[in-house]
Amino acid sequence: MGSSFGNIFKIHTYGESHGVALGVVIDGCPAGLAIDESFIQSELDRRKPGQSKITTQRKEADEFEIVSGVFEGKSTGTPISIIIRNGDQRSKDYSHIADKFRPSHADYTFQAKYGIRDYRGGGRSSARETVARVAAGAIAKLLLKHYGISCDAYVSQVGSLKLEKSYTELDLSEAENNIVRCPDSSLAEQMIALIDETRKNRDTIGGIITGVIKGTPAGLGEPVFDKLHAELGKAMLSINAVKGFEYGSGFEGVKLNGSDHNDAFYKEEEQIKTKTNLSGGIQGGISNGEDIYFNVAFKPVATIMQDQESINEAGEKVTVSGKGRHDPCVVPRAVPIVEAMSALVIADYLLISRSNRL
Template structure:
């Protein structure tokens, strides 16, 4: 399954150390003005080598559009694009050809396909998310016309956590530091924690929070394509993600129903709720309040230190991987979380338009 979405649909292709990563976007309405600089900025937020706390693989990640855009506007036809790989060090993976790296997809790919591309993980590499960011950027442009804004930021790195509500933060400051946390003091502590993991030749995980504002009431489906279920599906499909919660999430289980219920009130802006434990979604459908959610990322599995494992012949062996890897995936995953949220919201926006015909 290399496609995502029902109406606004992305099909991606490519491997980490292949010739390139690309995709085809189908279902994007005609006449949408395409801001190429914006799309490239989104890719730059994801690309490797952007700071001292990310992998030092050097890739320009320059997107090249092949179809579907003419004179700066979408044509309603499939939008094809590609980003060429330039800085592969495939030889770094030669010693891993016949061994299974702990917590990677090496073993499971062999079981499913009978073979695998060992160079950087092949199709299982997070480099595949380039296609998601390109498509997500176009989805953002579509949603922007409807007044919908999507932001994500690093909320937690290891034990270092941003305790403030997103409502008390200036979300325009997310990209003001290399870890993408809108609180400068907490950001410094997060950076120090990532640098510590790097010095130890280890990795560290954490949490990204996503916030979607300006969503009208009525997006989502009541049964099998509930809006929160599709968001969960999107987030859990990102490499290294281990958990998803929206609204009050797991903390809400500690409340009584009378404390958790969001009371409806009449305001100058129509019907609203006093609280938002529902996270902007009720019955699988948006209610007009902010949608907010948390995405948990594990410490990435590639460690630059010796580990025990087995090879394809079930022999015990030891690996000591080489290469260039992130000690923490979170700073580069922020635009990926935003992109996947945008794909879901754009899809449901278009689906809702069809339902209203």
């Protein structure tokens, strides 16, 4: 329940943070797609822990194994199963909270729902589950590349440090040139310093990731309940620590009059385009062929290296002490997750609108 995503290009993830392994089964990938395993690994490397001084120091190679659905380097049209084994679990780091409810974690809600919970790193509620999404998203990206569609993301805000430039003014490839994944090198250094200072203070901080999807054809999405932006919103809000989603003009759009906000159409050769793009590439829940862009807000990571008051399963007051290895700010490692989820959404809607073969 709740571990599957998509309609035609459908994924099902499994595994826990401190279990034997995590993985994903991808159903609906068209036959004949070239599966670039080095690309999949590079995407996993962008998400894996221990990358830098501003990420968790858990060491996981995040090496994957494809166990079905690929033959001689190409998808067969049958379910693709990928497994990523855990290697650096330290379950003893969590024994002190076996019966305690950590503030702003899923401990209490999992206990209330299931009557049992895996307290080791949060079990299924851990952000480590997203390694499976990134593996699936890499294959979705390979499919989209076949159609000239790209999904990119970058860190646009950490705490109060905000990148004021639009994505159209930036070279998005620059995001991978620093450890915080902000395409503005000067602001990136400030963000890194802020995250590192927060880490030294045994605290955490939140941020915003901006996503940009280019090359999407007009006509993707379904009216009423399955609007394209609604599915993108669901995809992003399903990521751990996400507290908000906006696309196009978003909340800032309320400051404009309709005469300023409307995107006027014009024709360039045989293609219909808009003079502005405050709609964010989506109108009526359906893509219009312009760039799709959006923001995803991430809260400060709930695990902090400070003592906090809480209660245990018996309802008694207790002190929860932060232990283990955790990110002081999740956004640098969440960039490939945002890209993966956007790729999964677009791949799914692309296949809905087309045949099931390349």
